[in-house]
Amino acid sequence: MTDRTAFLTVNLAHALLERAFPTITTWNRLEGRPRTLNFNRGLKAEARDALWMLTKQWQLGEFQGDDAGSPIAAKVRLTQSRLRNYRAGTSGAVEDFDVTIPLETKVERRPIAFTLDIDLLLGRQWLKMLPVPALRAEYIRQYPIHAPDPTVAADAKLCAHQEVWSEFAAHVGRAMSGAAFYRHLTVEGGTAADGIAGAAGHETELAEAATRFLAWFEQLVALPSGSDAWEPDRLEYQFACSAPDAPGQEKVLVAGEYYQGHIDWYSTDLAATKVLGSPPADPLNPTTIKRAMVPVPASFSGMPNTRYWQFEDGQTNFGDIKPDTTDLAKLLLIEFGLVYANDWFVVPFTLPAASVVRVDGVAVTNVFGERLWVDPAGSRSGDVWQRWAMFLEDGAAGAPVTDQSLVLFPSATKVDDARPVERVMLIRDEMANMVWAVEDTVPLATGESKRGIEAARETRAFFEQRLPPPPPPPAPVAPIRYELMNSVPENWIPFIPVHVPGDNRSIQLQRAALLRTLPGDPLPPVKVEPRTSLIREGLADGKAYFLHEEEVPRAGVVVTQHYRRTRWRDGRAWLWFGARKQTGRGEGASGLAFDRIAR
Numbered sequence: 001m002t003d004r005t006a007f008l009t010v011n012l013a014h015a016l017l018e019r020a021f022p023t024i025t026t027w028n029r030l031e032g033r034p035r036t037l038n039f040n041r042g043l044k045a046e047a048r049d050a051l052w053m054l055t056k057q058w059q060l061g062e063f064q065g066d067d068a069g070s071p072i073a074a075k076v077r078l079t080q081s082r083l084r085n086y087r088a089g090t091s092g093a094v095e096d097f098d099v100t101i102p103l104e105t106k107v108e109r110r111p112i113a114f115t116l117d118i119d120l121l122l123g124r125q126w127l128k129m130l131p132v133p134a135l136r137a138e139y140i141r142q143y144p145i146h147a148p149d150p151t152v153a154a155d156a157k158l159c160a161h162q163e164v165w166s167e168f169a170a171h172v173g174r175a176m177s178g179a180a181f182y183r184h185l186t187v188e189g190g191t192a193a194d195g196i197a198g199a200a201g202h203e204t205e206l207a208e209a210a211t212r213f214l215a216w217f218e219q220l221v222a223l224p225s226g227s228d229a230w231e232p233d234r235l236e237y238q239f240a241c242s243a244p245d246a247p248g249q250e251k252v253l254v255a256g257e258y259y260q261g262h263i264d265w266y267s268t269d270l271a272a273t274k275v276l277g278s279p280p281a282d283p284l285n286p287t288t289i290k291r292a293m294v295p296v297p298a299s300f301s302g303m304p305n306t307r308y309w310q311f312e313d314g315q316t317n318f319g320d321i322k323p324d325t326t327d328l329a330k331l332l333l334i335e336f337g338l339v340y341a342n343d344w345f346v347v348p349f350t351l352p353a354a355s356v357v358r359v360d361g362v363a364v365t366n367v368f369g370e371r372l373w374v375d376p377a378g379s380r381s382g383d384v385w386q387r388w389a390m391f392l393e394d395g396a397a398g399a400p401v402t403d404q405s406l407v408l409f410p411s412a413t414k415v416d417d418a419r420p421v422e423r424v425m426l427i428r429d430e431m432a433n434m435v436w437a438v439e440d441t442v443p444l445a446t447g448e449s450k451r452g453i454e455a456a457r458e459t460r461a462f463f464e465q466r467l468p469p470p471p472p473p474p475a476p477v478a479p480i481r482y483e484l485m486n487s488v489p490e491n492w493i494p495f496i497p498v499h500v501p502g503d504n505r506s507i508q509l510q511r512a513a514l515l516r517t518l519p520g521d522p523l524p525p526v527k528v529e530p531r532t533s534l535i536r537e538g539l540a541d542g543k544a545y546f547l548h549e550e551e552v553p554r555a556g557v558v559v560t561q562h563y564r565r566t567r568w569r570d571g572r573a574w575l576w577f578g579a580r581k582q583t584g585r586g587e588g589a590s591g592l593a594f595d596r597i598a599r
Contacts, residue, residue, distance in 0.1 A: 069366030071295045074347050077360040081243040081286035082352075083409075085250070085277035088239050092227025094277035097241055099354045101222070102412040102568055103263050107229045107239050107255075108578030109222045110561070113533065114179035116167060117447030119145070122178020126213055131205040138196045143177040143184075150466075157531065158445050160462035161455065167446045182217065185210055222576040232537040233548055235259070235426075235559050235581050241268075242276035243356040244285050249274040251356055253393065253407060259581035261564075263411045270393040270403050288360075295345035295364075303341050353410040358403075376404045412566040412574075420560040421449050421577075422532040426495075427556040427588035435495040435509050435552050436590055441560075442491065442531040452491035455531065460490060463518055470520035483598045488514065488590045493530045495547060509552065511535065511545040534559055534579065556584025 057063060083097040088107070098106060112118070123143070127136050148158035148168055158164050184190045192206035193199035199206060229237045236259040242250040252275070253268040260267070302316020318337050323330035336344075351357055362374045393405055423441035439452035495509040515525035530536050537545045551557065561579045568574055 069368040069370065071345055071364045071366050073292065073365040074295050075290065075292045075363040076347060076349060077362075078289045078291075078349070079286050079358045079360060080289055080351065081245065081251070081356050083241050083243045083354045083356065084285070085242045086239070087241070087276060088227040088229040089231065090238055092229075095226065097354060099410050100570075101410075102566055102574055103409050104261070104412050104415060104564070104566070104578075105222050105574045105576050107237050107258065107263065108261075108564070109224050109576040110228065110230060110578060111224060111533075112221065112577045113443065114182075115443070115445055115447035116145075116171070119177050119179040120171065120175055122182055122217065123176035124178070125216060126178055126181060126209075127176060129209050129213055129216075131209050132199075132202050135196060135198055135202075138198060139181070140174075140176045142195050143180045144173065145171045145175050145177050147172045156459065156462060160459040161444060161450070163448075164445050182214075185214060219572075220575065222574055230579060232534075233546055233551075235534075235547070235551055235557065235579075237579075240271070240276055245274075250276050251403075251405060252276045253356075259579075261415065261417075261578075261580050263409050265391055265393065265407045265409070267409075268393065268407065270395045270405070272395075291349060293347060293349075295347050297342060298344040298346050300337070300341075302337065304338060306342050351408055353408050355408050357406045357408070359406070379404055412568070415564050415566045418563040418565075419449070420562045422534055422559075422561040424532055424534050424559045425556060425584060426552045426559070427584060427586075428552060428554055429588055429590050429592075432590055432592045434497065434512075435547075436588065437493040437495060437511075437530070437535050438588070439491040439493065439530060439532050439535070443533075452531075453489055456490035460516070460518075463516065463521075467518060467520050480597050480599055483593075483596050485594050486592065486596075487517070488592050490514075490516065490528045491531075492590055493528075493535055495552075497549065498546075507549050509547040509549055511537075511547070532561075534561060555586055556588070558582045558584050 083099075085094050086097045086106070087094045114122075127139065130136060130139070145168065148155040148165055150156075150159040158168060181192075184194065185192065191203070192210040193203045196206075229239045231238050234257065236257045238254075238256055238258070240252060240254045242252045245251040252271040252273050254271045255263075255268045258267050300316075302312065302318060305312055318334055321330060321334055323334070347362065359376055361376070364372045364374060366372070391406055393403060393407060395403060420441050421443050423439075425438040425440050427436055427438060429436055441449050442452045442455050443449055444455075492514075494512045494514060496512045497507045498510045500506040500508050511530075513527040513529065516528050517525045529539065535545070539545070559579060559581050561577065563575060564578050565573060565575045
């Protein structure tokens with residue numbers, strides 16, 4: 001042992017006291033250990049020592065608080081105006097905004113096809129309302145159900161399907177065509193007594209019954225009146241509405257692409273234009289409203305309890321949220337729910353539907369008696385950079401970005417959708433360099449629907465069975481044969497890219513047609529026409545149908561048409577025929593090929 005070691009050994013206590021050597025300091029935390037299996041008393045967190053409670057508050061940081069008081073009273077000042085004008089599409093006529101009908105019904109309603117089920121329904125209803133029962137046979141004779149003729153090309157879609165042919169044959173001579181009678185009253189402008197033998201002397205009674213008949217059908221289904229909001233080249237709805245703002249000006253809200261099925265504040269944008277129609281001279285519109293109320297704390301499921309001795313129910317587990325590095329919205333949600341949950345208060349305010357409201361400010365009184373005037377965030381022109389908004393309108397090109405309007409549309413709360421009557425899938429085919437509109441579900445003349453591929457096969461088989469059997473092919477002299485073009489199912493409607501008029505670069509999609517080529521047919525091939533009204537746009541008038549190229553992305557789109565029904569606030573049920581667009585499932589391949597060699 002050296003002298004230095006002996007010195008350190010003897011003076012170890014002195015060296016430790018002077019911290020001459022590095023040491024590791026450890027300690028044990030003083031905690032209570034219950035010696036019973038019953039934790040009820042321990043969970044009560046009984047405070048028997050005031051000093052212990054103060055130290056725990058110091059440990060949890062409860063002494064580091066802000067000098068802020070909770071609000072106990074609030075006065076809100078709002079500027080409210082009612083929606084006055086409505087315009088369907090981009091060039092429709094401006095009309096008064098109707099608050100007696102759901103906005104979805106007014107925007108989405110489309111013409112319906114008078115299929116056999118609706119035809120029979122109208123006929124039965126008229127015969128039931130007929131004031132002279134002796135004329136029932138005359139109306140059946142005047143407005144009969146026609147039997148399909150297999151020799152007529154226009155009746156091929158009826159005769160090709162056995163169930164359709166049987167349904168029509170069962171009602172021929174037994175039922176009245178209510179659709180023909182309805183068109184006679186509305187389109188042709190006729191009367192109920194036209195062409196009816198024995199109706200002399202009953203013209204007044206029949207006219208009154210016809211008026212009730214038309215009113216009944218208008219109550220049954222909502223048909224479009226005036227301009228249609230559906231834009232076929234966009235496969236979506238477009239509409240605009242406005243409310244008076246400044247003298248001689250309006251606040252115009254435009255829905256440039258609506259197809260979701262429910263109209264809310266996010267469906268429209270604030271337009272740059274100041275006038276949609278003729279602003280009414282209404283001194284009470286817009287008007288200023290002032291209300292005083294008591295703020296209440298905001299609450300939500302899984303909210304942390306503010307009391308120390310309360311435990312959350314655990315139904316909403318914020319700790320189980322695993323956000324990625326780019327999930328800023330999740331991080332903000334967690335911070336709101338766990339850190340600032342009890343800092344939010346709600347000031348309830350009831351407003352009528354079909355109104356546009358702007359919050360001018362809120363006067364808040366806290367528990368210290370201080371009164372604060374709170375302006376909307378970013379309401380001033382120089383505060384755009386710090387604007388924070390929720391449920392407010394976005395501005396279109398040229399629109400002011402500091403608008404603080406809140407829009408309440410007269411929308412339906414719940415809408416029930418029937419099975420799709422029509423379903424069309426628009427997919428891109430890169431190999432064929434075109435877009436295909438695949439009619440997945442097509443309507444039948446009876447009112448039912450059928451798979452498009454089945455309807456296409458039955459239609460082609462109907463035309464093939466009418467032809468004589470083809471002669472046997474000659475004996476092959478070569479192991480290969482030349483094929484000019486193969487075929488695709490008839491429910492695949494092509495859309496080919498064409499140039500936009502006056503532009504050498506931009507393209508649009510134009511509806512084309514494939515030829516129905518039947519072996520052994522002496523007649524020239526005919527074009528295969530679509531069977532859904534979504535793709536038949538302009539076909540009756542001989543006009544071309546164009547579709548914007550950007551409306552069909554690589555994922556494709558699915559467009560459906562079905563009946564929709566809702567219950568309005570006055571108890572009336574509204575039924576209409578509307579369309580809806582959804583994202584597709586990707587690209588497809590038709591297998592269409594030209595100039596190929598086949599074995």
